[in-house]
Amino acid sequence: MRLKKMAYGHKTEHRLRVRAHVVLHAARGRSNARIARETGLHLDTVRRWRGRFAAQGLPGLKDRQRCGHPASFTPLQATEVKALACRLPAESGVPLARWSCPELAREAVRRGIAAFVSSSTVRRWLTEDAIKPWQHRSWIFITDPGFRLKAARVLDLYARTWQGEQLGDDEYVISADEKTSIQARCRCHPTLAPGKARAIRVSHTYGRGGALAYLAAYDVHRAKVFGRTEERAGIIPFMNLVTQVMSTEPYASAKRVFWIVDNGSSHRGQKATARLTAAFPNTVMVHTPVHASWPNQVEIYFSVVQRKVVSPNDFADLTEVRDRLREFEDRYNATAQPFQWKFTTSDLDDLLARLDRHTADHYEEASVASTA
Incomplete structure (x- = not known):
């Protein structure tokens, strides 16, 4: 029964099905020559599978264990290449900024680790341990001694807490910053719209139409953006933004409005805090830690502007840049939701x-x- 199931089963491998048919033909008393003729197999093949079945039964119809091709490289060689990849090229006296698989293969041969090794083999070894020496990421040690305190104050404000107390309904949190040097690049040839299997095509050559700064204040909990463009960033442009926001309701009559800013020159230090409070007594300036503007939520909005408005940069002049930013701001405010911080x-x-x-x-x- 098991032999017939192997011979006629739909899920049986073809090679096993053919071998089972050989045995069934033999069980009917047919000669090897006749079986070979009816199945299209060589006479020696028929004789082999009949003999194996007679000696081992059904297990004899399966392929025997094979040793395979001998390994071309030893585990030690693979480990030495991985160790080489985990060192900076300069430490090995190689004038490279970072390793690539072809360079690692070349260096492995030069060092005598292997007589020859291909870059694909090196890539396979590195993939085993997720080693990617061709990638790099930047980082910086914390230099601000008050990092934890400053960052925690910002995070607490996002959770509507200040100095251990919940913010009231008439208290607001504003995240503000500048996006500097937005250029008007007038492309020398018209930008082509996308089509089937074709991305937007933008001319590489362009004429410079000047640059401007985009200042934005983002109400963290109401998801509302106030923006303005200036010729350049600075103290006066930033205070213009503050005035634009604080002269409107509900901020003008609010109990407190917290302004979260980084340590840029437009709003750095105690002088900026005093200047803001003098102009609008109900404001509180809160600085992010030094070299840590990532807690500032307006940076997320700027990333949206970069993706959806600025790139690819194709503007006839600065007036078109200003109009596009203003129109996008209205479009964004119409449907914006607070960021899920x-x-x-x-x-x-x-x-x-x-x-x-x-x-x-x-x-x-x-x-x-x-x-x-």
Whole structure:
């Protein structure tokens, strides 16, 4: 029964089905020559499968274990290439900024790790441990001694909390900054619309039509943007933005309006805080940590502007840039929803703990390297 199921089963592999038919023909008393003629197999093939079935039964119809092609490289060679990839090229005396698979293969041969190794083999080895030496990311150590306090104040405001107390209905949180040097690049040839299997085509050559700064204030909880364009960023343009917002309701009569800003020259330090409070007594300026503008939510809005308005940059002049930004601002405000900000003070503490461990490991490695 099992032999017939193997011979006529729809899910049986073809090679097993053919071997089962050979055995069934033999069970009917047919000679090897006749079986070979009816199945189209070589006489020696028929004789082999009849003999294996007679000696081992059904398991004899399966392929025997094969040793396969001998390995071309040893595990040690693969490990040495991975170790090489985990070192900077300059440490190995190679004038490269970062490794690529062809360069690693060439260096492995030069060092005598292998007589020959292809870049595809190197890539396969690196993929096993997710090693990607051709990629790079920038990072910076925290230099602001008040990083935790400043960042926590911003995160608390996003959660509608200030100094341990909930904000009232007449208190608002504004995130503000400048997006500088938005250029008007007049393309030398008209931009072509997309088509079937074709992206938008923008001429590489262009004429410069000047640049401007886009200042924006984003109400974090109401998802409303106030923007303006200026010839350049600075103290006066920033105060113009503040006046634009604070002269409208509900901010003009609000109990408090918190302005979250980074440490740019337009609003840096205690002088900027005093200047803001003097102009509008119900405002409170809150600075993000130094070199950490990422907690400022208006940066998210600027990334939207960059993707949807500025790129690809194709404007006849600065007037067109101003009009496009103003119209997009109205379009955005019509449907905007608050950003789903999920990074809390607990996440901040976890991040700082990881950075502390990373910093300790970095200095430990540096001290070991200096004494080696």
